[in-house]
Amino acid sequence: MSQSPILFFQHGMGESNQNMQILAGRVASENAYVVVPNLNLLTTFLNLDPLIEVVERSASETLNDFPQSTFSVVGFSMGGILWVEVLSRNPSWLERLDALVLIGSPIQGASLARTVDLFGWGIGIAQELGRNRQYLAEKITQKIPTLVIAGSVNGGGDGVIPIESTRLNGTHFFTRNNVKHQDLPIDLIIGEKVKSFLLHPYLIPSENSRITRLIDHFEHVEGMTPADERDFPRATISHTFSDGITLRE
Numbered sequence: 001m002s003q004s005p006i007l008f009f010q011h012g013m014g015e016s017n018q019n020m021q022i023l024a025g026r027v028a029s030e031n032a033y034v035v036v037p038n039l040n041l042l043t044t045f046l047n048l049d050p051l052i053e054v055v056e057r058s059a060s061e062t063l064n065d066f067p068q069s070t071f072s073v074v075g076f077s078m079g080g081i082l083w084v085e086v087l088s089r090n091p092s093w094l095e096r097l098d099a100l101v102l103i104g105s106p107i108q109g110a111s112l113a114r115t116v117d118l119f120g121w122g123i124g125i126a127q128e129l130g131r132n133r134q135y136l137a138e139k140i141t142q143k144i145p146t147l148v149i150a151g152s153v154n155g156g157g158d159g160v161i162p163i164e165s166t167r168l169n170g171t172h173f174f175t176r177n178n179v180k181h182q183d184l185p186i187d188l189i190i191g192e193k194v195k196s197f198l199l200h201p202y203l204i205p206s207e208n209s210r211i212t213r214l215i216d217h218f219e220h221v222e223g224m225t226p227a228d229e230r231d232f233p234r235a236t237i238s239h240t241f242s243d244g245i246t247l248r249e
Contacts, residue, residue, distance in 0.1 A: 003069040005029070005098065006062060007198070009036045010055060011185075012077030012104075013129075019185040020076060026188075027195040033069070035062055048082070048129075056086045063093065072099040072198055076185045077161070080105025081133060088136045099201035100146040101194050104158055104184045106165040107137045137168050145201035146171040149190055151179045158184065170204060172197065 007028050009020040017038040028034050037058050039051055063071065075083040080102040087093060087100075109132045140146070150166040151158030152175050157165075160181035167173065179187050240246050 003066045004031045004033045006066060006069050006071035007032045007034045008059060008062075008071060008073045008083070009034070010073070010075045010079030010082055011036075011039065012079050015182070019182075020074070020079070023074065023076075023185045023191060023194070026191040027074070027198060029199075033062075033066065035059070048085075051078075052082055052085045052089075055082045056089065059086060059093075060090075063096070070096045070098045072101070072201075073097070074101040074103065074194060074198075075105055076103045077105055077181065078129065081107065081129070084133050084137045084140065087140050094140065094143055097144050099198055100140065100144050101149070101197060102137075102146065102166065102168075103149045103190065103194075104151055104161050104166065104181050105148075106161045107168060108132050108134050108165040134168065138170065141168050141170050143203075145197075145203050147174065147194070147197045147201075148172065149174050149176060149184065149193065151175075151181055151184050152177050153180055172204060 007024065009017070009024045011017045011020045017036045021036050024034050024036050035058065037055060039054060063069075073083050073087075075081070083100070084102075084105075084107060087097070106129065109129070146168065148166055148168055148171045150161070150163045150173070152163055153159050157163050158179065158181040163175060174190075174193055176184065176187060176190055179190070184190055
């Protein structure tokens with residue numbers, strides 16, 4: 001007899017698991033086994049590695065208890081980063097992973113964190129949140145149906161995380177307007193999007209156009225970070241390619 005599917009929900013920095021419990025109650029099917037770990041609030045400001053180990057240990061115990069079950073993951077903000085790290089360290093788990101949902105997660109690095117840790121000195125958790133994990137994440141999203149959700153209150157981000165820092169190639173992408181970062185997990189429309197996706201997750205092909213290849217190239221340049229869309233009108237053209245694509249600065 002098949003076992004119930006497992007749903008892991010992980011909250012972000014500086015909060016409890018309360019909002020993720022609300023989201024879990026809205027999106028989980030009746031037969032799902034739901035896991036919503038509560039990280040120590042103060043430790044979420046210190047160092048990422050111990051948090052990764054806590055999430056990894058909790059998930060490993062659950063997966064061992066239900067060896068026939070598949071699972072899905074919903075991570076909010078730092079919670080999404082934690083799960084990208086956990087899945088990268090446990091690639092064999094991908095065989096059982098049905099779907100991945102990242103809500104307001106700065107996978108390409110949080111610009112606010114880079115501002116706090118401007119010189120890369122490792123100030124608290126800022127150094128880790130400012131790191132670009134796009135390469136790690138896209139090794140997962142190539143194989144696993146993934147939904148990325150970003151908030152927008154100003155046209156450029158949710159007040160904390162820039163929209164562009166959440167984007168990943170080969171994923172379903174949804175922007176929720178007029179919702180602040182901290183309110184993303186409890187937004188009703190986002191809840192419906194997540195529920196629908198978890199019911200019917202499917203892969204979409206990665207783009208391979210010239211412009212996406214150029215974007216991929218420049219995203220891997222050392223020190224390159226996602227820009228805020230609101231700055232685009234002020235950018236000036238520095239180079240025009242033969243096909244009309246422009247570089248701006």
